[in-house]
Amino acid sequence: MSEYTPLSELGEFGLIKKIKEKFELRNESSVKGIGDDAAVLEPQEKQLVVSSDMLLEGVHFDLTFCPLKHLGYKAVAVNVSDIAAMNAKPTQITVNIGVGARYTVEAIEELYEGVRLACESYNVDLVGGDTTSSRAGLVISVTAIGEVAKGEAVLRSGAKVNDLVCVTGDLGAAYLGLQVLEREKQAFIANPEMQPELENKQYIVGRQLRPEARMDVIYELKELGIKPTAMIDISDGLASELMHICSQSGVGATVYKDNLPADSQMLETAVEFNLDPITCIMNGGEDYELLFTIPLADHEKVKNHPDITIIGKITEASEGVNLANKHGQAFPLKAQGWSHF
Numbered sequence: 001m002s003e004y005t006p007l008s009e010l011g012e013f014g015l016i017k018k019i020k021e022k023f024e025l026r027n028e029s030s031v032k033g034i035g036d037d038a039a040v041l042e043p044q045e046k047q048l049v050v051s052s053d054m055l056l057e058g059v060h061f062d063l064t065f066c067p068l069k070h071l072g073y074k075a076v077a078v079n080v081s082d083i084a085a086m087n088a089k090p091t092q093i094t095v096n097i098g099v100g101a102r103y104t105v106e107a108i109e110e111l112y113e114g115v116r117l118a119c120e121s122y123n124v125d126l127v128g129g130d131t132t133s134s135r136a137g138l139v140i141s142v143t144a145i146g147e148v149a150k151g152e153a154v155l156r157s158g159a160k161v162n163d164l165v166c167v168t169g170d171l172g173a174a175y176l177g178l179q180v181l182e183r184e185k186q187a188f189i190a191n192p193e194m195q196p197e198l199e200n201k202q203y204i205v206g207r208q209l210r211p212e213a214r215m216d217v218i219y220e221l222k223e224l225g226i227k228p229t230a231m232i233d234i235s236d237g238l239a240s241e242l243m244h245i246c247s248q249s250g251v252g253a254t255v256y257k258d259n260l261p262a263d264s265q266m267l268e269t270a271v272e273f274n275l276d277p278i279t280c281i282m283n284g285g286e287d288y289e290l291l292f293t294i295p296l297a298d299h300e301k302v303k304n305h306p307d308i309t310i311i312g313k314i315t316e317a318s319e320g321v322n323l324a325n326k327h328g329q330a331f332p333l334k335a336q337g338w339s340h341f
């Protein structure tokens, strides 16, 4: 075991120094990053948006199938996704971790390598954080800061009657990826000799282990001259996110079953697990795609966009939130979402 360094050997300051060396500052607004009592930021004429998320071992992730590098990446991506959902550009993050004594320096470096990769792909700066010991498994908490021009932030509350309801990417895959990983874990517990069967499951498993925030779509909407009227990221499932937009905007909505974007691997796997693919799409969660509404007048601009699907329309509040089939029958939506309590 001599190739691994216990955390105690390096100490907290040594660890911070090691982490700091691997991160560079990219944003103008990051004046001072890691290495002082606090970071110094200078947002020029911009409004700041701030979002925090905490991931707990055994609740939000399972280290038997989630590599530390992916976990570091995902912890950043899910926070960046919230910044994207505000129509803002992420600029800085802080990362706090609580680790048990059994962790080695190499394991923590692996986690931060994921954080670093995410910082690189979303162009954000790691400007601070804390490392502390935990007696209850690994805890990772990220705070993301973003910038948006005054008046450009998109809230959940701006959807108007007749707006189009749009989503990015495809839905339900992350949930089915988790089902596959859980199944393989059980098979491994029953027989440790067993090799995981992940053939034809790479896409959905990747969606679970390494989600991406849709910053690309935020930049594209800007280029298309579209400002969504309301927006939210899909962490808990389409149904509950749509209900958040509707209740905060004081409107109703109808989404069409046949319009819901699904990947073929997701559909095949749903059948394999005897799950209704529509339920996986509506209530699966963790897809980290964006759900947003746009004025009807912007229809032409998005109708052929490969990453955006129009799934329905905003209606009067009195009509409720419904899922309609091709025969025009509408069924009121139920939000299940994830409950960690």
Ligand SMILES: [Mg+2]
Pocket (backbone or CB within 6 Å): 081, 082, 085, 232, 233, 234, 235
């Ligand atoms: Mg969110």
